[in-house]
Amino acid sequence: MTTHAKPLTVLLTDPMGGSLGLSLPPGSLVTETNDGPWPEPLLWVADGVAAPRTWAEYLPARDAGLQPVLLQDESGVEEWWAGELDPGMMSNPGAHHAEEVLKDFWESAASETEESEDDEDAGETIAPFTQSWPGIALPGSTPAGPDTTAAEVAKALVGHSLKSPRLALVPVDRSADLPAAIGWSGPVNHENDVARLCAVLRSWEDRFGVRVVALSYARLDLSVAAPPQTLDEALTVAAEHFAFCPDNIWQGYESIRLYAEEALVGNSHWTFWWD
Template sequence: MTTHSKPLIALVTDLMGGSLGRSLPPGSLVTQTNDGPWPEPLLWVADGIAAPGTWAEFLPARDVGLQPVLLQDESGSEEWWDGELDPGMMSDPGDHPAEEVLKDFWESAASETEENEDEEDAGETTAPLTGSWPGLASPGRWAADPATTAAAVAKGLVGHSLKSPRLALVPVGRTADIPAAIGWSGPVNYENDVARLCAVLRSWEDRFGVRVVALSYARLDLSVAAPPQTLNEALRIAAEHFAFCPDNIWQGYESIRLYAEEALVGSAHWTFWWD
């Protein structure tokens, strides 16, 4: 999968950030070495730590073909995006129907869960959604504008869950494509082709107003403009989350039902972490 680097190059050559209507802070390009004589730019990353409102300040970058995202270095010293990105491993998200991807992931996660559950606990993790893939959840009802929701979630993350995030700008048309476009490998122990996950993110963008606001080494933070409002709505979405990232349930909650109740109902922030 390739990115459209022209807007990124144009931005960084405009030292005053005139195309954004504001000054661009000190930063640098992260590049991928390709078969040609020149490196391919993947993203621009600020040198300094982002303030709570930084993500929202750079929303105008979307008008020139760039999407803002916060990058968090969990170690506090090593920049995982320097030398850890490999977009050449990724396919195109558009090649993967979201429901087929989730059905495949569900079957794999449910099978592994069944193998690891004790006889007396059989079925408890996925209850009340037992058996075959339950299908996609219905689209949610918009509670707010997606960009406004994303700005609020990003602001709340900075200084809390994200202790020292950097602002990055990525040349993609929609935030769902950011992980594959930059070659992020956070879920590598679970899925090598992150484009398959991005196909699901595209579907969540359309159904729930989701936006990718932050990436860490193995963590993904999303804002949600149309979160589920009832437990029944949340259960169907929880099934998709279990398929997308089983560790959310395996390592944090006793069951899909408990996850739906405590993490999804009314929540404008979804977090995924892969072990």
């Protein structure tokens, strides 16, 4: 994972980012709370609520080394990013292999599922798969432009699923690394080291044109430029989603098959939520 704090330190004396080619609204820098007396800033967050087109408007910030993302405070009371970020807990996404991570997660979630099911229901949740890791899905075909898709997804989220999001800018090379770079702990009940999940996001970025569009306290919203187009394609992707975030199936759908059919086929927006 490559991060560059320098663009953010520029904002200490140039709050609108003019020297970076930006024209930022009022905002503030967020630093890691456990990083010594003079911590490096982790991200910049706008003071005001984002508009539907805000994500797309600030996409050019990437030229200055800053990735845009929307941050949503689910409670509407407390800004979780002001005190819940700990990048020191995270390793480097590049140190992990996506399929190995998914295989590990799959075996754990499949085993837990089997233990919780009655004998007559055994295997139905993960059917047509078994406890053996089924392998990663093939890349999506004929992708749309990832940035165009991300802008459309962000626009659709603002004011609907995201009631009052803030624009944030993070000094990282690729959006897949964004959660680990800021030390996001949303999936803490599933995995402490979010860099392992970011390794999977990197793989999805390469295979499906995924972009990290929004983060909430325990929710992740992705845009998908090349989603699966058939149920057969969606099933193998759904297996990855079950490994990545079992709660998507355990708490939202009866089975991986139903999840694949209703949530994945042709869907350019993937959402994950950890209990």
